[in-house]
Amino acid sequence: xxxxxxxxxxxxxxxxxxxxxxxxxxxxxxxxxxxxxxxxxxxxxxxxxxxxxxxxxxxxxxxxxxxxxxxxxxxxxxxxxxxxxxxxxxxxxxxxxxxxxxxxxxxxxxxxxxxxxxxxxxxxxxxxxxxxxxxxxxxxxxxxxxxxxxxxxxxxxxxxxxxxxxxxxxxxxxxxxxxxxxxxxxxxxxxxxxxxxxxxxxxxxxxxxxxxxxxxxxxxxxxxxxxxxxxxxxxxxxxxxxxxxxxxxxxxxxxxxxxxxxxxxxxxxxxxxxxxxxxxxxxxxxxxxxxxxxxxxxxxxxxxxxxxxxxxxxxxxxxxxxxxxxxxxxxxxxxxxxxxxxxxxxxxxxxxxxxxxxxx
Amino acid sequence: xxxxxxxxxxxxxxxxxxxxxxxxxxxxxxxxxxxxxxxxxxxxxxxxxxxxxxxxxxxxxxxxxxxxxxxxxxxxxxxxxxxxxxxxxxxxxxxxxxxxxxxxxxxxxxxxxxxxxxxxxxxxxxxxxxxxxxxxxxxxxxxxxxxxxxxxxxxxxxxxxxxxxxxxxxxxxxxxxxxxxxxxxxxxxxxxxxxxxxxxxxxxxxxxxxxxxxxxxxxxxxxxxxxxxxxxxxxxxxxxxxxxxxxxxxxxxxxxxxxxxxxxxxxxxxxxxxxxxxxxxxxxxxxxxxxxxxxxxxxxxxxxxxxxxxxxxxxxxxxxxxxxxxxxxxxxxxxxxxxxxxxxxxxxxxxxxxxxxxxxxxxxxxxxxxxxxxxxxxxxxxxxxxxxxxxxxxxxxxxxxxxxxxxxxxxxxxxxxxxxxxxxxxxxxxxxxxxxxxxxxxxxxxxxxxxxxxxxxxxxxxxxxxxxxxxxxxxxxxxxxxxxxxxxxxxxxxxxxxxxxxxxxxxxxxxxxxxxxxxx
Numbered sequence: 001x002x003x004x005x006x007x008x009x010x011x012x013x014x015x016x017x018x019x020x021x022x023x024x025x026x027x028x029x030x031x032x033x034x035x036x037x038x039x040x041x042x043x044x045x046x047x048x049x050x051x052x053x054x055x056x057x058x059x060x061x062x063x064x065x066x067x068x069x070x071x072x073x074x075x076x077x078x079x080x081x082x083x084x085x086x087x088x089x090x091x092x093x094x095x096x097x098x099x100x101x102x103x104x105x106x107x108x109x110x111x112x113x114x115x116x117x118x119x120x121x122x123x124x125x126x127x128x129x130x131x132x133x134x135x136x137x138x139x140x141x142x143x144x145x146x147x148x149x150x151x152x153x154x155x156x157x158x159x160x161x162x163x164x165x166x167x168x169x170x171x172x173x174x175x176x177x178x179x180x181x182x183x184x185x186x187x188x189x190x191x192x193x194x195x196x197x198x199x200x201x202x203x204x205x206x207x208x209x210x211x212x213x214x215x216x217x218x219x220x221x222x223x224x225x226x227x228x229x230x231x232x233x234x235x236x237x238x239x240x241x242x243x244x245x246x247x248x249x250x251x252x253x254x255x256x257x258x259x260x261x262x263x264x265x266x267x268x269x270x271x272x273x274x275x276x277x278x279x280x281x282x283x284x285x286x287x288x289x290x291x292x293x294x295x296x297x298x299x300x301x302x303x304x305x306x307x308x309x310x311x312x313x314x315x316x317x318x319x320x321x322x323x324x325x326x327x328x329x330x331x332x333x334x335x336x337x338x339x340x341x342x343x344x345x346x347x348x349x350x351x352x353x354x355x356x357x358x359x360x
Numbered sequence: 361x362x363x364x365x366x367x368x369x370x371x372x373x374x375x376x377x378x379x380x381x382x383x384x385x386x387x388x389x390x391x392x393x394x395x396x397x398x399x400x401x402x403x404x405x406x407x408x409x410x411x412x413x414x415x416x417x418x419x420x421x422x423x424x425x426x427x428x429x430x431x432x433x434x435x436x437x438x439x440x441x442x443x444x445x446x447x448x449x450x451x452x453x454x455x456x457x458x459x460x461x462x463x464x465x466x467x468x469x470x471x472x473x474x475x476x477x478x479x480x481x482x483x484x485x486x487x488x489x490x491x492x493x494x495x496x497x498x499x500x501x502x503x504x505x506x507x508x509x510x511x512x513x514x515x516x517x518x519x520x521x522x523x524x525x526x527x528x529x530x531x532x533x534x535x536x537x538x539x540x541x542x543x544x545x546x547x548x549x550x551x552x553x554x555x556x557x558x559x560x561x562x563x564x565x566x567x568x569x570x571x572x573x574x575x576x577x578x579x580x581x582x583x584x585x586x587x588x589x590x591x592x593x594x595x596x597x598x599x600x601x602x603x604x605x606x607x608x609x610x611x612x613x614x615x616x617x618x619x620x621x622x623x624x625x626x627x628x629x630x631x632x633x634x635x636x637x638x639x640x641x642x643x644x645x646x647x648x649x650x651x652x653x654x655x656x657x658x659x660x661x662x663x664x665x666x667x668x669x670x671x672x673x674x675x676x677x678x679x680x681x682x683x684x685x686x687x688x689x690x691x692x693x694x695x696x697x698x699x700x701x702x703x704x705x706x707x708x709x710x711x712x713x714x715x716x717x718x719x720x721x722x723x724x725x726x727x728x729x730x731x732x733x734x735x736x737x738x739x740x741x742x743x744x745x746x747x748x749x750x751x752x753x754x755x756x757x758x759x760x761x762x763x764x765x766x767x768x769x770x771x772x773x774x775x776x777x778x779x780x781x782x783x784x785x786x787x788x789x790x791x792x793x794x795x796x797x798x799x800x801x802x803x804x805x806x807x808x809x810x811x812x813x814x815x816x817x818x819x820x821x822x823x824x825x826x827x828x829x830x831x832x833x834x835x836x837x838x839x840x841x842x843x844x845x846x847x848x849x850x851x852x853x854x855x856x857x858x859x860x861x862x863x864x865x866x867x868x869x870x871x872x873x874x875x876x877x878x879x880x
Contacts, residue, residue, distance in 0.1 A: 262503045265489055266489065280508070355507055
C-alpha cells in the first residue's frame with residue numbers, strides 16, 4: 001500500500017481517538033458530585049429557595065438527562081463553547097482564552113527542545129554507536145544515563161546554579177537569566193501597542209521572541225532569546241539523553257546484522273556503511289520510542305515552566321490544580337492530550353517513511 | 361565428445377589462478393579462549409572454475425570465505441597470517457603491520473591496532489571487494505537491507521565500482537552518428553544466421569539496449585537499404601538522452617585518475633610489504649604528485665560537484681538503473697521494473713536470492729563466493745539458483761568458490777573440490793576423482809554417510825557415520841585434528857600435523873597414510 005493511503009488512514013484514525021479522549025475528559029468531569037458543578041450557580045442570599053435554585057441549575061446544565069446524552073452535550077459545548085471559566089492567581093477568565101494565551105509558550109519550549117535534541121542526537125548517536133566501547137562511547141553512555149535518570153527539576157536547579165546570573169556571586173559562568181520570558185528593561189518606558197502590560201503578553205502569537213521579530217524589535221528579541229536558553233537546554237538535555245541511548249543501542253544492534261556484512265562485501269566504504277546501512281535501520285526503534293519520550297517531555301515542560309517562571313500551559317494547569325479550578329484542569333488536560341496525539345501522528349508517519357515494512 | 365569435454369576441462373585446469381590462498385590462519389579471541397578457527401588453509405581457484413568446499417558444520421568453511429573477503433569481525437576475530445592473492449594482488453600484504461597481538465594467556469589477549477594503517481587497508485580492500493570478488497550469503501532475507509529498495513541496493517554496487525565504464529558508454533551513446541549506424545547495418549546485413557547476439561552486443565556497447573527489440577524488428581522487416589538505415593537511426597537516435605558530454609567526459613577523466621591513484625596505492629602497499637625503500641619513496645612521490653594534480657586539474661569540477669551533486673549523479677544513476685534492470689532480467693526475474701522498486705520483504709526467498717546474485721555480479725567480479733546459497737531455500741528453488749550460478753559461470757567465465765555441506769549439490773556443481781575438517785583442508789582434487797577415489801579417512805567417512813540411490817541391495821552397504829563430533833577449536837587435538845575420530849590412527853598422528861601433499865596427479869591429501877615420512 002502506498003504511503004499516502006497510509007497517511008490518510010492514519011489521519012482518519014485520529015477521529016475515534018479524539019472522541020476517546022473527550023470521553024475520558026468527560027468521565028473526569030462527571031467524577032465530581034453534581035453539587036460541585038451546580039454550586040457556582042447558587043445564590044444563598046436570593047429570595048428563591050436554594051432547593052429550587054439547584055433544580056433550575058441542574059436543568060440548565062442538562063444534568064437531568066441520562067449520562068450518555070450529557071456526553072453529546074459535552075461534545076457540542078467543547079466545539080462551540082469557551083470550556084468554562086477559571087479563576088486562579090495567574091489567570092482569570094474563560095479557559096479557552098487562557099489556553100490561547102499560554103499554550104504558545106509551552107509549544108515553543110517543546111518544539112525547540114525536540115528539534116534541538118534530534119539535531120544533536122542523530123550525528124552524535126551515529127558517531128558513538130559506530131564505535132562501541134570506545135572512550136567516546138563510554139563518555140556518551142555516562143552522559144546519557146546521568147541526564148536520563150536525573151529528575152528534570154534537579155537538572156533545572158543545577159543549571160540555574162551554574163549558569164544563572166547573580167545566583168552565585170563571582171561565578172564567571174553565571175550569565176543567563178533564570179526566570180521569566182524576557183527582561184522588562186528591553187520594553188522601554190513606553191510599551192509598544194502589541195505588548196499588554198497587565199498580562200505581560202505580546203501579540204499576535206504570544207511568543208515574545210517571534211512577536212519581537214515580527215515587529216522588528218531587536219532588543220526584545222535578543223532578551224527573549226536569552227531567557228529561552230536555560231529552559232530549552234534543560235528540556236533538551238533530558239530528551240537528548242533518552243534519544244541518544246536508543247540510537248546507540250540501535251546502531252550496535254544493526255551493525256551486527258547480516259546485511260551490514262553484505263554491504264561491506266559489496267565494497268561500500270565504511271563511512272557509507274554506517275550512514276546508509278546501519279543508521280537507517282537504527283533509527284527505526286529510535287522513532288518508536290520518540291513518541292513515548294515526547295510524552296515525558298510534556299511532563300517535563302510543566303516542571304520546567306514552574307522552575308523558570310516561564311508562564312505557559314504548565315503553569316496554567318498547575319495553578320488550575322492548586323486552585324481547584326476544575327474547568328481549567330479539564331481544558332489543559334484536553335490540550336495536552338491533543339498535543340500528544342499530534343506528536344504520535346508525526347512519529348507514525350516518520351516511521352512509515354523510514355521503514356517500508358510498516359503499512360497497516 | 362567425451363574427449364572434447366576432457367580436453368576442455370584440461371585447458372581449464374591449466375588456466376591461471378584467480379584466487380590463491382596460502383597458509384591462512386584465522387583466530388577468534390573470546391572470553392573462553394582462543395578459537396583456532398583456521399589452521400593454515402591453502403587453496404586456489406582458477407579462472408572460470410567452480411571450486412567446491414565441503415565439510416561438516418563448524419569446520420571453517422564460512423570462516424574461510426569470510427577471511428577471503430577480509431570480513432572477519434574484529435573484535436573478536438583476526439587473520440593472523442597467510443596470504444590471499446586475488447588477481448595476483450595479495451590483499452594481506454600489510455597484515456603484520458596492522459596490529460600487534462600480544463598473547464598473555466588463552467583468555468587474555470591484547471590487540472594493539474594501528475588505526476591509520478587499518479583505515480588505509482579498509483579503503484584498499486573496499487575497492488577490491490565487490491569489484492573483483494563478490495559474495496552471496498546463506499540467508500537472503502537477512503543479507504538484504506530491509507529498508508533499502510532492491511534497485512537501490514544493486515545500483516549502489518554499480519555506482520561504486522563502474523564509474524569510468526558507465527561514463528564511457530554514455531559518451532558512446534550520446535556521440536553516436538549516422539555513420540556508426542550505417543556501418544553497424546553493413547556489418548549485420550550479411551549475417552546469415554541469427555543476428556540477435558550481434559545486435560545485443562552492439563546495443564550494450566552503445567548503451568541503447570532499450571532499442572534492441574525495435575532494431576531486430578526493423579532488420580526482420582526486410583525493407584531496402586536506405587529505408588532500414590533511416591528507420592534504424594530514427595529509433596536509435598531517439599534513445600539519446602541529451603546529456604552534457606563535456607561534464608560527463610570531465611567526470612570520466614576524474615574517475616580515471618582516481619583509479620590510477622588507487623593502482624599506485626596498491627603498488628605502494630606491495631613495495632612496503634617487500635620493504636623496498638627506493639620504490640616506496642618513488643611511489644609516494646608519484647602518489648602525492650598525482651593527488652596534487654588531481655586537485656589542481658579538477659578544482660572547478662570538484663567545486664561544481666559539491667553544489668550540484670544531485671544533478672551530476674542523476675546521469676550515472678539513470679545508467680546504473682538501466683544496468684540493474686538488465687541484471688535482474690539476467691537472473692531470471694520476470695518483472696524487473698516491479699522488483700527494482702520493491703523492498704526485500706516483498707519478495708520470496710528464491711527471488712531474494714536472485715536479487716542477491718544480481719547485486720553480487722553487478723560490477724562484473726571475476727570471482728564469486730557462494731556461501732551455502734541454497735541452504736535456506738526449498739528444493740525446486742534450490743535447483744533454479746544452482747542452474748543460475750552455473751550459467752553465470754559458463755557465460756561470464758566468473759570463477760566460483762562454492763561452499764556447502766550438501767555433497768549432492770557439490771557433485772552437480774563443481775569441477776574441483778576441497779574437503780575441510782576443523783579448520784584444515786584435508787583433501788583436494790577433481791570432483792570426480794574425489795567421489796570415486798577418496799583418500800583421506802574423513803572424506804571416506806563423509807561419502808559413506810550419505811544415502812545413495814545407486815546402491816541396489818539394502819543390506820549390502822549400511823549407512824555409516826563418523827564416530828565422535830567436530831572438536832572444540834579452543835583446544836583442538838594435537839597433530840592431525842582428525843586423529844581422535846580416525847579408524848586408521850597411528851602414533852605419529854597425535855604428534856605431527858600432516859602436510860597437504862600431492863599423492864596422485866592433481867589430487868592432494870593431508871594424511872600420514874599416504875605420506876612417505878611414515879614409511880621411512
